[in-house]
Amino acid sequence: MLTIVGCLVEAHDFRLVALAASICALAALTTVCLVSHARRAEGWGQTGWLAVAAAAGGSGIWATHFIAMLAFAPGVPGGYDVLLTALSLVIAILFVGSGLSVAVRVNGGLAAGLGGAILGLGIAAMHYTGMAAYDVAGHKAWDPATVALSLALGAMLGGAALTIRFSSRGLRRQLPGAFLLLLAICSHHFTAMAAVTITPDPTLTVSEAAIPNSWLAVAVALASFAILLLASAALALDVRDHRHAKLEGDRLRSLANAAVEGLVVCTRDTIVSANQAFARLVGQTPTALTGATLSTFLPGDAARLAMANQTDRPLEAELRQADGGLVPVEIITQPVEHAGQPHYAVAVRDLRARRQAESQIHFLAHHDALTGLANRASFGKRLELEMRAADSAQRKLAVLCLDLDRFKEVNDLFGHAAGDAMLESVARIVTAELSGNQMMARLGGDEFAVLMPCERPSEAGRLAERILEALRSGIPEASGPQIASSIGIALYPDDADERASLLNYADTALYRAKSEGRGTYRFFEARMGMEVRDRRLLEHDLRHAVARGEMHLVYQPQTDVGSGAVTGFEVLLRWKHPERGLVSPAVFIPIAEESDAILQIGEWVLREACREAASWHKPLSLAVNVSAVQIHSPHFVGLLHEVLLQTGLAPGRLEVEVTETALIRDPNRALLTLRQLKGLGLRIAMDDFGTGYSSLSNLRSFPFDKIKIDGSFVRAVDSNEQTAAIVRSVLGLGRGLGLPVLAEGVETEAELSFLTAEHCHAAQGYLMGRPSPIEAFSQHTHGEVAIDEATRKRA
Template sequence: MAKRNNLERPAADSSSLSRELQTLRRENETLLGEKRAWSEELALLTAMIDQVPDHLFVKDTTGRYLRVNKGVAIDLGQLNPDEMIGKSDFDLHALEVARRLIADDQSVIQSGRAKLDIEEFIVDGAGTQKWLSTSKVPLRNSRNEITGLIGVSRDVTRRREAEERVHFLAHCDTLTGLANRNTFYKRLDEAIEAHRISNRRLAVLLLDLDRFKEVNDLLGHAAGDALLQTVARVASRELDNGKGEFMARLGGDEFAIVAPDLSDLAEAGRLAQRVLEAIRIENEGLSTAAPVAASIGVAIFPEDASDRPSLLSHSDTALYRAKSEGRGIYRFFESSMGHELRERRTLECDLRNAIARGELSLVYQPQYRIGSEEPFGFEALLRWRHPTKGDVPPSVFIPLAEESSLILQIGEWVLRVACREAASWPRPLNISVNISAVQLRIPNFAQMIHEILLHTGLPPNRLELEVTESALIQDPNRALASLRQVKALGVRVAMDDFGTGHSSLSNLRTFPFDKIKIDRSFIRAVHRNEQAATIVRAVLGLGRGLGLPVIAEGVETAAELEFLSQELCGEVQGYFLNRPQPIASFRAATHGDSVPQMDGPAANIHIG
């Protein structure tokens, strides 16, 4: 029996080995299955991490990357996340950026404290500047030792840009980039308080563009915007930022400058002059057909005012004075200006309602050919009888109308009334109407004239428009186009106040004039100033040479009339012949009811 058992032992060992092998095989299959599961889970986790739009990364204590997701790799110009393993920020960023990022990493690693939602600036692999909101936490092993850090970054560039845009819109003018009105008010209030405490002076300079509306009307709002940007850029260059000087756009074509820490009042004047000169020089190089200058009003703290509203009000008053005295200049505030400005603005307000209230009227002054006592035409002249102030001189209200653009409404009214009146005369006498420079520059000027002629029934050849040389030089291209269109209608054009402009002879050659009108200042001086007499003779000879009739205005004495007769002047008008009067006074001339009579001193003098 023992022998048989010994013979059966190898079979038993073989069976045990087989079972052990099967166990090992099952265990190996289990391990392989677990490995595949882990691999699949790792692949799934990696895929999930790579799909996360945020940046996920792990770094060791030296700042080298141990793991990154695809978002990090792509942003930093790497095709595969594995390519970043072992690299540091010095390998991937500019030196300055890398130093900042690594210093921040070391702060987390050395302190053991997380940093949450810190904003970092980077430049990605495509060269795009980005802002990231990053959180970094220490990475610890099982022994709680710090072995690196884990980081999560989110691209917040759009949010940051939106915040900056909101801040810009809240504090800056979108067109020029200057401070806006609210920011200016805040900074000016702060400056006033600081200067009050330190007993120092500051100046507020209010700058306004002259004839800016004409640029918008004639060249379009794009040209107007470009002009505002140019003024902002040019004027800002003249400011000393180191001294705290700053500029703002308050709205429209109005700008303001604050000049702190004035050593003397003249310093503010020098700054104003530099700004005006810079704008003038820049304007000379522009191709715009409507040159624009600027005017500046200056008020001083604390001499003129001790608070913001008063300073701005006084600088505005000084600005108004600068505009009224010729534009393109600066003026300091004076206490007497306040009353004058209030009076002027009240008058402007009254003028706005003058047409509706029937306060405006036309008077007519006859025009004669020397040798005839019958007028060949009349000049229509505007008058304003104010209900409380009485007759307001045209020299006062016409410039006021031009500055406020009321001249467009008033000028059209004058044309309609004068043409309607002339069309009612049985006798075909001419009617002459003065045209403002502002009217001449409106795009539809010729169309307006055409419509008035059609509506009133006045033949075009009976209407004569008088245009001053100043109206031509402000915008010669627009003026030439408008006058050519008017001439095409059959309307005649006269150059008014000839000799008082800057380029009379050039204008005669360029513009389609039918008549020359000698300015009254030359006529008045012919017997006192030989140069004036010589100029009148030259103009008369020029008219004969060009085949243009010449009319002399402002004839007030028999001696002046005699001089003009001897020099073969063809046409005259003035107080010596007849004063401007309501048209009813000239019914004999306009209707031929009887022989017309002069009512001036010349009534008893034979002309010619």
């Protein structure tokens, strides 16, 4: 009788045993790879992969058994029954296919274990059928306990092999399942071989129909070759899928890294993958994040809420960086499938830029963008609060309104950049003079307001003085303008107990300060209200006077003193208000200059006067007064050129009258404008000489063609020696400079006789003609044509 030890140690060729183990390992790995493909396939594709896996696994098990049987040498003749040998192969394939189908097609670990048990029983059925096919000259006896052990080992190890999740791509991750399947096959075979005892019997002979070992070797070789083919195909497919998976993974990682937002794929709280944006956000590398816990970077309940919030609604949280800093983020979580398993994709958006933008928007909503001061809305809210606080503390509240004197001229002459720089300087200088409980705001344009809680009005006056002095002492930019300002002050509750009224009264006081010389401050007084209101109504009506046809022109003749001939006309502006009647130019011209309405009105005067003068038959001169605002306007020269071209008036007939006041604000700018006007061919007269500054250097520096003596010096020139001396001096100065002199305001023959005796060139006044519509002087403008027309009408 042969013992188990004798059977395993002495009765086997270990070279063939090693070959059997190698074939078994190859078959097991091939089966696992093919089942992995079957799990990922669907429909008939899955059925095909299962059939190939069953053929490979069954053939491998069968080949392993019979190679091991070839290695078995009991020392007695033997062979193999053809039908039973073939049946053992069919049984192996069927059982392996059944077990794999159950494990793949039915989800769950229990189904995988059941399929593995079926596979293990298939190994046993194949083995014992193959042993039944073994025809030997002797008697075979089986040990029931060992047989039961072989059945148990095959079923348990087969179930374990299929229970392990070997569906992941890549050979390395499929090795555990293949190893357990190898153990299931080999452990069952050698345990079952140990369960059989062969007793030689010389009286028994081997059937002639039995397959000899040589034939069996050919069959096993063919089966092994089929296994190798299947293994090569499975390996090629696996390598291809691995390469495809790697390329797909690289593509997905490239797409994820291209995203601006941080992306994290995790299972429960464990990070499986993270893109570069998330890694930069937390201050680590993507590789270091793999395997880390999400709650490390989303402290508190943020990670738990992120996993629970599987909707499109964003969740705001704080992300902890590697250095411990916190970053505001927005999180959106979605369930995804990763590597065939359910995971969570977490999109993390950095909110720092948005928070900064929101903070900037909030700041701009309550502050001025240029100066950083509070704006009008913010000032109004603070004023309401301070008024309530003043009521509670039984104290006063002062509102100081200030604006910059002639700020528009700064923009026109030096550019808007200089204007912005001046506004910033004002904000900086005034803010430096304020204490902690005082507030400055920019209400718009060059208008500012200061809020000051105080006990006595004198405190507000002292603050206004400090502000004005600080602005006067401020150092202007290189070649830039000096800052000049006026301030109006209103007190709560003395002047008003309502916010709008308080601001309005402070603004009224500001207008009073500007009308009384500028560069000073004034407190509101009740009587100011009506005056300022009336002035503002007049300003409003003045802006619409031209459009409403309320403006008209009158002309006053200028004559030659020697001959008495009319040489030209000075055009004068008149305003007939529908309710106020005729408004004096001395009233509305200053208002027009302060409000810049003079630019619109002055353009209308130029166009109308030049159009009228161009229609005269006689080429008489036309004198037009020009405001300082017009002289300093950068578009004035271009406007005049356009008017001359459109009306067809010869430039030499137009005389522009300029006062010395218009020159001193910005001499360089004024000189440039006058020279450009001279370049157009116009003539320039100094108006109202003797009043204002009357600087002789102006006559030398500026290109004047005529001097006009103010009418205040001509009046009573024949009886007042001092006045006569001044007029003689001006006439002598004109002769010395080669400039003709025109005397204004001539009303009597005695005044005209004096001018004639002193050789004055021209005169203008009521004596020669009162300002009237141009039709009253048609005989001068149209000559004989006008006389003939009058005669024709009488006839």
